Amino acid sequence: MFDLSGKCALVTGASGDIGNAIAKALHARGATVALSGTRTEPLEKLKAELGERAFVTPANLSDMDSCVQLIKDAEAAMGQIDILVNNAGLTRDGLAMRMKEEDWDTVINVNLKAAFKLSQAVLRGMMKRKTGRIIGITSIVGVTGNPGQANYCASKAGMIGMSKSLAQEVASRGITVNCVAPGFIATAMTDVLDDAQHEKLNASIPAGRMGSVDDIAGAVVYLASDEASYMTGQTLHVNGGMAMI
Amino acid sequence: MSDVADRVKKIVIDHLGVDEAKVTETASFIDDLGADSLDTVELVMAFEEEFGCEIPDDAAEKIQTVKNAIDFIEANQG
Numbered sequence: 643m644f645d646l647s648g649k650c651a652l653v654t655g656a657s658g659d660i661g662n663a664i665a666k667a668l669h670a671r672g673a674t675v676a677l678s679g680t681r682t683e684p685l686e687k688l689k690a691e692l693g694e695r696a697f698v699t700p701a702n703l704s705d706m707d708s709c710v711q712l713i714k715d716a717e718a719a720m721g722q723i724d725i726l727v728n729n730a731g732l733t734r735d736g737l738a739m740r741m742k743e744e745d746w747d748t749v750i751n752v753n754l755k756a757a758f759k760l761s762q763a764v765l766r767g768m769m770k771r772k773t774g775r776i777i778g779i780t781s782i783v784g785v786t787g788n789p790g791q792a793n794y795c796a797s798k799a800g801m802i803g804m805s806k807s808l809a810q811e812v813a814s815r816g817i818t819v820n821c822v823a824p825g826f827i828a829t830a831m832t833d834v835l836d837d838a839q840h841e842k843l844n845a846s847i848p849a850g851r852m853g854s855v856d857d858i859a860g861a862v863v864y865l866a867s868d869e870a871s872y873m874t875g876q877t878l879h880v881n882g883g884m885a886m887i
Numbered sequence: 888m889s890d891v892a893d894r895v896k897k898i899v900i901d902h903l904g905v906d907e908a909k910v911t912e913t914a915s916f917i918d919d920l921g922a923d924s925l926d927t928v929e930l931v932m933a934f935e936e937e938f939g940c941e942i943p944d945d946a947a948e949k950i951q952t953v954k955n956a957i958d959f960i961e962a963n964q965g
């Protein structure tokens with residue numbers, strides 16, 4: 643089960659915590675991986691760790707031409723893309739009344755528009771081969787909302803709607819489009835919280851703890867696998883029971 | 888019949904799985920040959936590959952019949 647030997651996966655945001663874990667998990671199941679991000683140093687480090695079947699394909703996803711170029715680069719490196727994981731994402735938080743238009747645009751462009759451009763460009767090859775997986779990393783707050791994150795929540799909700807539309811368009815061609823929505827995941831970002839903050843946070847999660855990056859990677863491996871071929875247009879919520887949707 | 892016409896018809900027959908007799912020059916992919924909109928996108932991709940040309944989106948939208956495809960390709964082949 644969940645064997646990905648012979649499959650080629652492009653993971654955006656592989657220089658970040660969750661993307662790193664996703665790339666490792668896909669690779670461990672036998673996939674060849676193309677690692678993307680803007681910072682090449684962590685990408686090269688991950689590639690060295692993985693050894694064979696790993697390529698570094700940097701790109702700045704705030705530029706739409708770079709998105710199209712990234713698909714070309716990854717296809718050139720690996721031969722084809724069977725699995726696209728749209729994981730790159732950023733936040734520019736602020737109360738809506740104070741939010742700068744630029745912060746709205748940056749978040750929507752990288753989190754949503756780039757994911758669309760990458761999906762659009764990758765579909766051509768997938769349609770031809772009549773198989774493919776597009777997986778978006780959205781967020782629990784894309785469904786619940788969160789004060790101070792109007793831009794981020796809009797981008798993550800947008801990703802879910804986009805995935806449902808794409809899923810309907812290409813389902814007859816053996817291509818599935820799904821999302822994984824993490825809750826609170828322990829990353830470098832949450833390491834800075836003190837014990838009291840951690841306790842308060844954990845109390846709001848029925849599982850009593852934050853999720854790990856591997857919890858997210860496991861969901862991605864499942865959606866990428868042949869076993870998930872009848873699953874499309876869905877969002878897997880991986881949040882320790884914080885929101886049951 | 889020109890070479891382009893033969894090759895276009897072969898792609899249409901293969902892709903849509905329709906009877907050769909139905910693939911006349913005036914046949915519309917959607918109305919006469921049972922294609923859906925995604926099939927027409929795939930047909931254009933197949934034409935691009937077969938003839939090594941790029942069919943821009945606005946031209947692709949106008950390719951609705953076998954003849955439209957043959958005409959575009961003949962006009963744009965180097």
Ligand SMILES: NC(=O)c1ccc[n+]([C@@H]2O[C@H](COP(=O)([O-])OP(=O)(O)OC[C@H]3O[C@@H](n4cnc5c(N)ncnc54)[C@H](OP(=O)(O)O)[C@@H]3O)[C@@H](O)[C@H]2O)c1
Pocket residue numbers: 654655656657658659660661678679680681682701702703704729730731732752779780781782823824825826827828829831
């Ligand atoms: N951590 C959580 O609790 C949590 C919860 C819900 C959802 N998520 C989602 O999970 C995904 C990964 O998050 P993470 O926690 O791993 O965050 P992270 O460590 O900050 O990683 C973010 C990744 O996105 C990439 N990225 C940002 N802007 C980019 C741009 N303009 N062009 C190309 N790449 C860009 C970064 O690449 P560079 O650094 O190389 O630029 C980095 O690899 C994100 O979509 C996030 O919204 C996270």
